[in-house]
Amino acid sequence: MLKEISKDNPAVLADYLQSRAQEISADILLKVTEILNDVRTNQDEACKKYTKQFDHQDIETFKVSPEELDAAIQQCDPAFCDAMRQAKKNIEYFHRAQVRQSYILQKEKGIYLGQRVLPLDSVGIYVPGGRAQYPSSVLMNAIPAHVAGVKRIVMVTPPDENGSIHPNIAFAAQLAGVTEIYKIGGAQAIAALAYGTQQIPAVDKIVGPGNIFVAAAKKLVYGKVDIDMIAGPSEILVVADEKANPRHAAADLLSQAEHDPMASAILLTTSRTVLDAVNDELKKQSVKLPKREIVEQSLANYGKAIVCDSIEECIHFANEIAPEHLELMIEDPMKYLGQVRHAGSVFMGYYTCESIGDYFGGTNHVLPTSGTARFSSALGVDSFIKTSCFLHYTEEALQAYGPQIMTMAKEEHLDAHANAVKVRMENE
């Protein structure tokens, strides 16, 4: 059942948004800092100790061998492998269009300047291994890195109860072009990727979702390495007009509610009849779901609805909420896309359920949550590149513009800067 928020009471919406702001407690930060320092000092020995303590596994060699990888992949369902291969094609197709070009500009007097686009040398992908496995997330993280041209794509994931890698995760890693896999999870995996150990060489950037210990560790190692984002619980916001099918809208809301008791599912509609019918459908459909308990908690905590006067008003509230996923279950969604300012990813029309994007459509499913779509973007090729500028002045150009450069340097009282120009302008 979605709890209705009156559109005339913005304070309630503000409270709701505040309740979703993610903060990591001081206790967790302290505990994770200890793990990070221990791994930094004692390297593999500390990694083994925490893997024993938290994952209950004695791992001597963290790296997954080619034989172990092949043996795991043999266990995968061929239909799953075929679907993954098609998903890979779609994800690659979308992300190839994101590739940015280097450029060079030529000016008067022999001046040229430009910018090179360079892939990162190495990235680490964290793949959660606790409560659920998400091979689709391996594709979403590794494919853009591969398309960007990253040579070393390292995956870390906790060992399973037999000390092995999950077969579907192994298949996804091989399909997506992961170059090294290590069986290690939690904050100790993030520390190993950031600082390096005898067995696990460090990387330049760490991406991928994980639990609170992983999130805290990513936050703390930022600066030593880059990170993508701190992804919070999943969110879906459906904008439905009077023609939207309530059964479909309810199914979509439930598809994200099943991720987490803290996931959020919101309906904004121009029709009270649609809201009532969606609520009936939520009741009917949720009892049939294996994750019924999670779904019910999620809807009780974060299931909300607003009845609006127009689609424009729905989009106004959607922009306030800045959801991870926004479904436009309306006629002519293209007409309204331009009004959407803040959403991680938009799903257009009556037939584009969000699950298509989670698995198969090609757009990335690693998206900003908790309102951070106001200022950040989906994971993509840009997440795996950096740029480097270059500039060239001839003697003629320096003679022409040197005085202006020296004037600026002197105003900043930086005489040595001015002097670097002056010594070149003087005829020796």
Ligand SMILES: NC(=O)c1ccc[n+]([C@@H]2O[C@H](COP(=O)([O-])OP(=O)(O)OC[C@H]3O[C@@H](n4cnc5c(N)ncnc54)[C@H](O)[C@@H]3O)[C@@H](O)[C@H]2O)c1
């Ligand atoms: N946004 C997304 O795209 C997306 C996708 C997949 C998963 N997720 C999220 O990722 C998270 C996965 O969490 P998970 O726990 O299932 O897997 P995880 O791999 O993130 O965490 C398991 C690791 O946590 C460490 N750990 C466990 N208990 C600990 C303790 N008491 N102290 C220190 N370390 C401890 C262990 O080392 C273990 O290896 C979920 O919150 C899920 O919603 C998000």
Ligand SMILES: N[C@H](CO)Cc1c[nH]c[nH+]1
């Ligand atoms: N919807 C999730 C991100 O919020 C991603 C995912 C993976 N598998 C299924 N869904």
Ligand SMILES: [Zn+2]
């Ligand atoms: Zn999902």
